[in-house]
Amino acid sequence: MQAANEEQVDKTQINLSKLSEIKDSMSEGESELRAVKRMLGGLSYVEIAHLLNSSPPKSRQYLWNLIDPDSHAEVIQELPEDVAVQFVKNMDSQQVAELTESIDVDDVADILQKLPEQIMQEILEAMSAQNRSRVEMVLSYEKDTAGGLMDTDVITIRPRFTLDVVMRYLRRHEEIPPSTDQLVVVNGDNVYLGTLSMSKLLTSDPNISVREIMRTDVDAISVDMDDGKVAQLFEQNDWISAPVVNDIGQVLGRVTIDDVVDVIIEDADHSLMGLSGLSENDEDTFAPLLKSAPRRAIWLGINLLTAILASSVINIFQDTIDKVVALAILMPIVASMGGVAGSQTLTVVVRGMALGKIGASNRNWLLMREIMSSLLNGLLWASALAVLTAWWFEDIRIAIIIAAATMINLITAAIGGTLLPSLLKRLGVDPALAGGVALTTLTDVVGFMSFLGLATVFYR
Amino acid sequence: MQAANEEQVDKTQINLSKLSEIKDSMSEGESELRAVKRMLGGLSYVEIAHLLNSSPPKSRQYLWNLIDPDSHAEVIQELPEDVAVQFVKNMDSQQVAELTESIDVDDVADILQKLPEQIMQEILEAMSAQNRSRVEMVLSYEKDTAGGLMDTDVITIRPRFTLDVVMRYLRRHEEIPPSTDQLVVVNGDNVYLGTLSMSKLLTSDPNISVREIMRTDVDAISVDMDDGKVAQLFEQNDWISAPVVNDIGQVLGRVTIDDVVDVIIEDADHSLMGLSGLSENDEDTFAPLLKSAPRRAIWLGINLLTAILASSVINIFQDTIDKVVALAILMPIVASMGGVAGSQTLTVVVRGMALGKIGASNRNWLLMREIMSSLLNGLLWASALAVLTAWWFEDIRIAIIIAAATMINLITAAIGGTLLPSLLKRLGVDPALAGGVALTTLTDVVGFMSFLGLATVFYR
Numbered sequence: 001m002q003a004a005n006e007e008q009v010d011k012t013q014i015n016l017s018k019l020s021e022i023k024d025s026m027s028e029g030e031s032e033l034r035a036v037k038r039m040l041g042g043l044s045y046v047e048i049a050h051l052l053n054s055s056p057p058k059s060r061q062y063l064w065n066l067i068d069p070d071s072h073a074e075v076i077q078e079l080p081e082d083v084a085v086q087f088v089k090n091m092d093s094q095q096v097a098e099l100t101e102s103i104d105v106d107d108v109a110d111i112l113q114k115l116p117e118q119i120m121q122e123i124l125e126a127m128s129a130q131n132r133s134r135v136e137m138v139l140s141y142e143k144d145t146a147g148g149l150m151d152t153d154v155i156t157i158r159p160r161f162t163l164d165v166v167m168r169y170l171r172r173h174e175e176i177p178p179s180t181d182q183l184v185v186v187n188g189d190n191v192y193l194g195t196l197s198m199s200k201l202l203t204s205d206p207n208i209s210v211r212e213i214m215r216t217d218v219d220a221i222s223v224d225m226d227d228g229k230v231a232q233l234f235e236q237n238d239w240i241s242a243p244v245v246n247d248i249g250q251v252l253g254r255v256t257i258d259d260v261v262d263v264i265i266e267d268a269d270h271s272l273m274g275l276s277g278l279s280e281n282d283e284d285t286f287a288p289l290l291k292s293a294p295r296r297a298i299w300l301g302i303n304l305l306t307a308i309l310a311s312s313v314i315n316i317f318q319d320t321i322d323k324v325v326a327l328a329i330l331m332p333i334v335a336s337m338g339g340v341a342g343s344q345t346l347t348v349v350v351r352g353m354a355l356g357k358i359g360a361s362n363r364n365w366l367l368m369r370e371i372m373s374s375l376l377n378g379l380l381w382a383s384a385l386a387v388l389t390a391w392w393f394e395d396i397r398i399a400i401i402i403a404a405a406t407m408i409n410l411i412t413a414a415i416g417g418t419l420l421p422s423l424l425k426r427l428g429v430d431p432a433l434a435g436g437v438a439l440t441t442l443t444d445v446v447g448f449m450s451f452l453g454l455a456t457v458f459y460r
Numbered sequence: 461m462q463a464a465n466e467e468q469v470d471k472t473q474i475n476l477s478k479l480s481e482i483k484d485s486m487s488e489g490e491s492e493l494r495a496v497k498r499m500l501g502g503l504s505y506v507e508i509a510h511l512l513n514s515s516p517p518k519s520r521q522y523l524w525n526l527i528d529p530d531s532h533a534e535v536i537q538e539l540p541e542d543v544a545v546q547f548v549k550n551m552d553s554q555q556v557a558e559l560t561e562s563i564d565v566d567d568v569a570d571i572l573q574k575l576p577e578q579i580m581q582e583i584l585e586a587m588s589a590q591n592r593s594r595v596e597m598v599l600s601y602e603k604d605t606a607g608g609l610m611d612t613d614v615i616t617i618r619p620r621f622t623l624d625v626v627m628r629y630l631r632r633h634e635e636i637p638p639s640t641d642q643l644v645v646v647n648g649d650n651v652y653l654g655t656l657s658m659s660k661l662l663t664s665d666p667n668i669s670v671r672e673i674m675r676t677d678v679d680a681i682s683v684d685m686d687d688g689k690v691a692q693l694f695e696q697n698d699w700i701s702a703p704v705v706n707d708i709g710q711v712l713g714r715v716t717i718d719d720v721v722d723v724i725i726e727d728a729d730h731s732l733m734g735l736s737g738l739s740e741n742d743e744d745t746f747a748p749l750l751k752s753a754p755r756r757a758i759w760l761g762i763n764l765l766t767a768i769l770a771s772s773v774i775n776i777f778q779d780t781i782d783k784v785v786a787l788a789i790l791m792p793i794v795a796s797m798g799g800v801a802g803s804q805t806l807t808v809v810v811r812g813m814a815l816g817k818i819g820a821s822n823r824n825w826l827l828m829r830e831i832m833s834s835l836l837n838g839l840l841w842a843s844a845l846a847v848l849t850a851w852w853f854e855d856i857r858i859a860i861i862i863a864a865a866t867m868i869n870l871i872t873a874a875i876g877g878t879l880l881p882s883l884l885k886r887l888g889v890d891p892a893l894a895g896g897v898a899l900t901t902l903t904d905v906v907g908f909m910s911f912l913g914l915a916t917v918f919y920r
Binding site: 046049050053054055056078167170171173174175176178179180181198199200202203204234235236237238240257258260261264265268269271272273275276277278285286288289292293296297299300301303304307308310311314315318321322325327328329330331332333335336337340341343344346347348349351352355356357358359362365366369372373376377380381384385388444 | 506510514633636638641659660663694696731732735737738756757760761770774778781787789790791795796817818819826829832837840844
C-alpha cells in the first residue's frame with residue numbers, strides 16, 4: 001500500500017542475486033528445480049525479462065524453459081528484440097503464431113524481421129487471418145519509419161458525434177488501448193481530420209459535438225517519416241500518442257510514447273556504440289561469443305590498417321629518429337593530445353547533428369569556436385609540455401618542436417572534428433560509426449608528420 | 461488537414477535556413493527587423509526554441525529580444541536548462557517571477573538551481589506565495605531524484621466516490637493537466653492508496669465506486685528515488701505518469717513521461733559525453749567559447765599526464781630503440797590495437813552497468829567471453845600483423861615480438877575493460893567519465909612495455 005522505495009531501488013540487485021541463487025540450483029537436483037520455478041512465479045513479467053536479459057546464454061535458455069508458458073508472450077514483449085529472437089528461433093511456427101496474438105503488432109514485426117525469411121513466412125501462415133493482415137501491413141514499411149513503429153489499435157470517431165455518444169461508444173469497449181490520451185477524428189473515408197483529447201472529452205459539456213472542440217492544428221505523422229524525426233516531434237511536443245496516415249491522409253494506426261522511448265534509447269546507443277565501432281545490436285550485453293567476436297574483428301581490422309598507415313608516416317623519418325631517440329619517446333604524446341581534442345569536438349558535433357542543430361548557417365561559428373578553443377588550450381598545454389620536455393631532455397630545440405607540433409595537431413583536430421562528420425554524411429557514411437576512426441587516423445598522421453617533420457628540419 | 465509530411469521531415473532544414481535569413485537581416489536596417497519579427501511570429505514555440513538552441517550566442521540574444529514577451533514563458537519551457545539560464549540571467553527578478561507562473565514547477569526548480577544563490581532568493585521572494593511554496597518544495601529535493609523531477613499538479617480522489625462523482629468532479633476542472641492517464645486515490649490524510657486509470661474510468665459502470673476498480677498493486681515512487689531508477693521503471697512498465705510519495709506515504713506530486721524522456725536522454729548523453737571527458741552540460745552545442753574551453757582543458761591536462769606516463773615507459777627502453785629503429789615505427793600499432801579493443805569492451809560494460817544488467821553473478825561469464833573474444837581476434841590480427849611485419853622489415857624476430865605483444869595487450873584490454881568500471885565505481889569514481897582515460901593509460905603502458913620489453917630480451 002505504501003511506497004516500497006528500497007525494494008524498487010534495489011530491484012536490480014534483487015534480480016541479480018536471484019540469478020546467483022538460480023545458477024547455484026541449476027547444477028543440483030529435482031527439488032532445487034522446483035525452488036527456481038517458485039522463485040520465478042513470484043516475479044513480475046518485467047522482472048523475469050530483466051533476469052533473462054542479465055543472464056549468459058546457457059542460463060538464459062534454462063530459465064526460459066522453467067517459465068510458465070502462459071507468461072511467454074508477456075515476457076517476450078518486455079525483452080529487447082535481439083534476446084526475444086533467441087527464444088522464438090527454438091519454437092515451432094504454430095507456437096510463435098499463438099504467442100503473437102497477445103503482443104503489440106509493431107513488436108511482432110520487429111522480431112519477425114530478425115528471423116530467416118522462410119521461418120518468417122511459416123509463422124505468418126500459421127497466424128489467424130486478422131492477425132496476419134495487421135502484421136503484414138506493418139512489415140510492409142521500413143523498420144526505421146513511423147510505419148514500422150506503429151500499432152493498429154487506434155480508436156477513431158466522427159466529427160458529428162456528440163461527446164455523450166463518444167462516451168457511450170468508449171464504454172462499449174472492454175478496455176481502451178494503453179497510452180490512449182486522445183481519440184482520432186476521421187471522415188467517412190477514414191481520412192484524418194483532427195484529434196480529441198481524453199482530457200477535453202472529460203471536461204467539456206457532453207452535448208456539444210466533437211467538431212466543436214477537436215484539435216485540427218496538429219498534423220498527423222506520415223507513415224514514411226524517419227523514426228528519429230518521429231522521436232524528435234514526440235520529445236519537442238511532449239506527445240503521448242500520435243496518429244499515422246498514408247499519403248492520401250487515411251489513418252493507418254498510431255505511434256505511442258513507449259515505442260518512441262525505445263527509439264530514443266537506440267539512437268543514443270547508436271552514437272555511443274558507434275564511436276567504438278559497435279552496432280546497436282551489441283545492446284545485448286550477454287550476446288554469445290560467436291555473435292559478438294566477428295563484429296569486433298572487423299573494427300580491429302580497420303584500426304590495424306589505419307595504425308599501419310600512421311606507422312608508415314613514422315617510417316619516412318627513420319633517419320631522424322635514429323639520430324635523436326628522444327623523438328621516439330615523445331611522439332606518442334603529440335598524437336594522443338590531438339586524438340583527445342578531436343574526439344571532444346567530434347562528440348559534440350555528431351550529437352548536435354543527430355539532434356538537428358547543425359547546418360550551413362551555424363557551422364562556421366562552431367568551427368571558429370573549436371579552433372579558438374584549441375588555440376587557447378594549445379597555448380596552455382603546449383607551453384607546459386615544452387617546459388617539461390626542456391627539463392627532461394635538457395634540449396630547448398626539442399621543446400620548441402613538440403610545442404609547435406602539438407599546436408598544429410590540436411588545430412587539425414578542431415577542424416577535422418567539426419568538418420569530417422558533415423563530409424562523411426555527404427559521402428553517405430554514418431559519422432557516428434566512421435567519425436572516430438577517420439579522425440584518429442588524421443590526428444595520428446598529422447601528429448607524427450608535424451613532430452618528426454619539424455625535427456628533421458631542425459636537426460638537419 | 462492532411463499530413464504535411466515533407467514539411468515536418470524538413471522542419472530542421474527550414475528552421476536552419478530561416479536562421480540564415482535572420483542572420484542576413486541582422487546587419488541590415490529597420491525594415492529587415494520587422495521582417496524577422498514577422499518570421500518569428502509564424503513559428504510555434506517549439507520551433508522558436510529549436511531556432512534559439514541552434515544559434516550561436518550573439519544571434520541567440522538578438523532573436524530573444526525580438527520574440528513577443530508574451531511567448532517568453534512557453535519558449536523557455538521548451539529550451540534546455542543551460543540555454544534557458546542564459547536568458548533568465550539578463551532579466552530582473554520581477555520579470556522572472558512572473559514568467560515562472562506558467563512554467564512547470566520542476567522546470568522552474570531546474571533553472572533556478574543554475575543561478576547564483578542570491579539571484580535565486582530574489583526571484584523566489586518576487587513570486588506569489590502559492591507559487592513560491594510549490595517551487596520551494598521541489599527545490600528541497602536533490603535535482604537527480606524523483607522529488608526534483610516531479611510536478612505538483614496531481615488530481616487526487618477518494619476511494620468511496622462513485623465514478624459518476626469523479627466524472628462530475630473532473631468536469632469542474634478548466635482543463636486536466638497534460639499526461640494525466642490516471643487519477644491518484646488517497647485517504648483523508650492524503651496517503652497513497654492506489655490509482656484509477658482514465659481508461660477504466662471511461663469504460664466502467666458510472667455507479668460503482670473507485671475502490672472497486674482502482675489498482676493497488678503498483679507502488680508509488682518514493683520522493684528520494686534516484687532519477688535513473690525512475691526512468692528504468694517508466695521504461696520497463698510503459699508508464700505515462702506515476703505518483704510520488706514521502707516516507708509516510710503521502711502524495712506529494714507526480715512524475716510524467718516527458719520529464720522521464722529528458723532523463724533518459726541525459727543519461728545516454730552522460731555515457732557518450734563522458735567517454736570524451738565532456739559533461740552533460742556540453743549538450744548546448746553552441747555554448748560560448750569561455751564556457752566550453754575550460755572544461756576541455758581539464759581533460760586535455762589529464763590526458764597529457766597519462767601520455768607522459770606512457771612516454772616514460774618508452775624511455776626505459778631507450779637503448780633498445782637506439783639499436784633497432786623499427787621498434788619506434790611499430791610500437792604505436794600495439795598500443796592502438798589495445799586501445800580499440802579496450803574501448804569496445806568498456807563501452808559494452810559501462811552501458812550494461814548503467815542499465816543495471818551487470819552484477820557479481822554474471823561478471824565472470826562476461827570476463828571469460830571478452831577474453832575469448834580477444835584471443836580469437838588476437839590470433840587473427842596478430843598473425844596478419846606478424847606476416848606483414850616480417851615482409852616489411854625482413855626480420856622474423858620482430859614479427860614474433862609484435863604478434864606476442866599484441867596478444868598480451870588485447871587480453872589486457874579485455875580484462876581491464878571488464879573489471880575497471882566496477883573497480884572505479886567501488887572507488888566512488890564515475891566509470892563513464894574516468895573509464896576511457898584509465899583504460900587507454902593501461903593499454904598504452906602495457907602495449908609499450910610488452911613490445912619493447914620483449915624486444916629487449918630478444919635483441920640482447
